[in-house]
Amino acid sequence: MRLRGPYARFIQLSVFGWGALALLSASLAFTSYRRALRSNLEARTGALTRLIETQTLRHAAERSYSSSRSFVLTGDDGFVQDMEDSRDEFRKASAKLERSGGDESTLSLLQRIDGLESRLHWLHRDAHRMRRGGKTPREVGAHMLATTKPVRDDLDGLLAELHAREEANVERAVEDGRSAMRHARMVSQATFASLGAAFILVFLLVRKLARAQLQISDTLRESNDGLERRVDERTKELRASNRELEAFSYAVAHDLRTPLRAITNYADVAVVRPVVGSDPALKDRIEKIGAAGRRMSQLIDGLLMLSRLTRRELALKELDLSALAAEVAGELALAYPERQVAVTIMPGLRDLADESLLRNLLLQLLGNSWKFTAKSSAPAVSFIRESVHDISTYCVRDNGVGFDSKYLHKILMPFERLHDPAEYPGSGIGLPTSERIVRRHGGTLWAEGAPGKGAAFYFTLHRRLPEKEREMTPENFRDI
Amino acid sequence: MTSEDVVLFVEDNPDDVDITMMALEAEAFPYKVVVARDGEEALEFLFGVGRYAGRDRGRAPVLVILDLRMPKVDGLEVLKAMREDRWLKYVIAVILTTSDEERDRVTAQKLGANLYFKKPMSFDELRAIVRQIRGLLT
Numbered sequence: 001m002r003l004r005g006p007y008a009r010f011i012q013l014s015v016f017g018w019g020a021l022a023l024l025s026a027s028l029a030f031t032s033y034r035r036a037l038r039s040n041l042e043a044r045t046g047a048l049t050r051l052i053e054t055q056t057l058r059h060a061a062e063r064s065y066s067s068s069r070s071f072v073l074t075g076d077d078g079f080v081q082d083m084e085d086s087r088d089e090f091r092k093a094s095a096k097l098e099r100s101g102g103d104e105s106t107l108s109l110l111q112r113i114d115g116l117e118s119r120l121h122w123l124h125r126d127a128h129r130m131r132r133g134g135k136t137p138r139e140v141g142a143h144m145l146a147t148t149k150p151v152r153d154d155l156d157g158l159l160a161e162l163h164a165r166e167e168a169n170v171e172r173a174v175e176d177g178r179s180a181m182r183h184a185r186m187v188s189q190a191t192f193a194s195l196g197a198a199f200i201l202v203f204l205l206v207r208k209l210a211r212a213q214l215q216i217s218d219t220l221r222e223s224n225d226g227l228e229r230r231v232d233e234r235t236k237e238l239r240a241s242n243r244e245l246e247a248f249s250y251a252v253a254h255d256l257r258t259p260l261r262a263i264t265n266y267a268d269v270a271v272v273r274p275v276v277g278s279d280p281a282l283k284d285r286i287e288k289i290g291a292a293g294r295r296m297s298q299l300i301d302g303l304l305m306l307s308r309l310t311r312r313e314l315a316l317k318e319l320d321l322s323a324l325a326a327e328v329a330g331e332l333a334l335a336y337p338e339r340q341v342a343v344t345i346m347p348g349l350r351d352l353a354d355e356s357l358l359r360n361l362l363l364q365l366l367g368n369s370w371k372f373t374a375k376s377s378a379p380a381v382s383f384i385r386e387s388v389h390d391i392s393t394y395c396v397r398d399n400g401v402g403f404d405s406k407y408l409h410k411i412l413m414p415f416e417r418l419h420d421p422a423e424y425p426g427s428g429i430g431l432p433t434s435e436r437i438v439r440r441h442g443g444t445l446w447a448e449g450a451p452g453k454g455a456a457f458y459f460t461l462h463r464r465l466p467e468k469e470r471e472m473t474p475e476n477f478r479d480i
Numbered sequence: 481m482t483s484e485d486v487v488l489f490v491e492d493n494p495d496d497v498d499i500t501m502m503a504l505e506a507e508a509f510p511y512k513v514v515v516a517r518d519g520e521e522a523l524e525f526l527f528g529v530g531r532y533a534g535r536d537r538g539r540a541p542v543l544v545i546l547d548l549r550m551p552k553v554d555g556l557e558v559l560k561a562m563r564e565d566r567w568l569k570y571v572i573a574v575i576l577t578t579s580d581e582e583r584d585r586v587t588a589q590k591l592g593a594n595l596y597f598k599k600p601m602s603f604d605e606l607r608a609i610v611r612q613i614r615g616l617l618t
Contacts (some may be wrong), residue, residue, distance in 0.1 A: 141563065250579070251577070253579070254549055254578045254579065256495070257578050257599075257601075258493055258495070258578055259495075259601055260601070261495075261496070261499075261578075261600075261601055262495035262496070262499065263495075263601060264496075264601045264603075265499040265601075265602070265603045266494065266495075266499070268603030269499070269502055269603055290602070293601065294602065297601045365584065401521045425612055
């Protein structure tokens with residue numbers, strides 16, 4: 001299972017930490033157990049060896065004594081040799097015992113034993129000299145008994161004491177071993193118990209964290225689902241409201257236009273009636289009814305277009321804006337055959353845009369230039385691209401009537417007009433439409449102008465330009 | 481042209497009927513014009529049923545002027561029915577409507593409309609449209 005989520009790392013760390021702790025504790029317990037086992041084994045072996053040496057001492061002393069007596073009885077020198085051998089054995093065992101340590105009192109006991117043994121040996125040899133000197137075995141035996149008996153008894157007592165001590169030592173070593181084993185067992189039991197407890201703790205912790213994590217991811221999933229659902233709902237609502245809006249605009253367009261058409265057409269029909277023709281004031285008023293109706297129709301058309309622009313999906317493709325501008329300028333020249341306008345279009349302007357919207361935009365901007373250069377002596381319009389703060393910026397410029405920059409904010413509002421409609425007709429919707437087209441392309445539209453010095457409309461596509469960077473130098477106007 | 485040749489004008493708005501009839505008259509339109517007040521009536525006339533039961537449906541009108549938005553049966557449905565009928569398949573159909581929605585224009589074209597006009601705001605323009613329609617018939 002692959003863990004994910006906010007606690008995953010913590011859970012992994014806990015499990016790994018527990019694992020490391022378990023390994024460390026187990027190896028520590030094992031080592032201490034082994035060490036205890038080994039040291040106890042050594043202690044027991046040492047104590048047993050000393051006990052054996054002690055028994056060897058007693059045995060050698062016994063053999064030495066009986067060999068000595070046998071010589072006295074038989075006069076056979078082989079027994080003397082036996083006695084000497086036993087004595088060697090005794091001294092070796094004694095030396096071993098001395099070498100193998102033991103406490104102070106044991107050492108002094110050994111020295112006393114050695115002393116007594118030497119003395120006994122000397123007494124035996126004294127008796128042997130008597131025997132070799134010709135004394136009877138009985139005489140010598142009596143003498144030997146008399147001289148050696150107390151020494152032998154002392155030596156036996158000391159040896160018995162030593163034996164008892166070494167026996168006690170062995171018992172103590174065994175007991176020590178048992179307690180060391182018990183201790184080691186206790187340590188390992190404690191270790192494993194604490195490991196078990198740690199395991200349970202880690203398990204509980206991990207379980208709790210995992211549950212918390214599951215809960216978090218559940219909550220997250222739920223909230224994600226909820227969010228998606230809400231977005232879906234909103235999208236549906238938005239689509240529905242868009243459809244409604246579309247139906248509404250359609251109805252408005254249809255239902256407002258129908259009575260309007262009756263007004264304008266009836267006015268037109270009435271104007272040509274002889275009875276109206278004979279009354280110039282009446283004729284003028286009826287004509288005004290028709291004109292007002294047509295103007296209202298233009299407003300409806302403009303508003304509809306504005307609202308359509310906001311809803312339509314953009315169909316972006318690589319466009320030749322130069323060609324498009326030339327086409328639009330051609331249409332304008334055809335529509336106003338009486339106008340002579342010098343058109344300059346920078347060649348090779350290509351960009352990603354919606355063709356019908358860009359055509360509309362250029363028609364609005366170039367159309368504006370056409371309209372507002374009507375009174376210029378040498379009307380000139382240009383469409384160029386330049387770089388403003390490293391952003392490709394298009395510019396439609398003319399040398400027409402221009403406008404006062406202080407009214408700049410007004411020309412982008414629907415139905416706002418800076419010029420007399422009688423002089424420069426228009427719906428007042430063209431620039432707001434242009435602005436919306438540019439905005440839908442992710443760009444910015446702005447304008448510069450001065451009364452009598454022409455106007456320049458700038459727009460960017462796909463990148464917005466902050467207000468403070470939209471600057472134009474007055475010289476640009478003179479370029480035209 | 482015979483005295484029997486008729487033009488069917490389908491229009492639900494009485495003002496539009498009145499104005500268009502005036503324009504037809506002003507342009508001395510040389511056909512008898514039958515007015516249907518909605519799509520249903522138009523279908524009845526075209527197929528010789530209902531109010532027009534008994535009409536010889538072999539005698540198709542020479543031209544049909546159709547509004548699009550109408551109650552009951554709209555202009556596009558009438559056009560569709562016409563184009564699916566062997567007698568009416570090739571009758572000239574002219575759309576004269578308030579809508580200048582692109583999709584209406586495209587749909588009408590697909591269904592086989594011969595001309596598409598947006599109802600104009602001035603009587604002179606309407607007369608120009610009538611002249612164009614008349615041009616189709618001569």
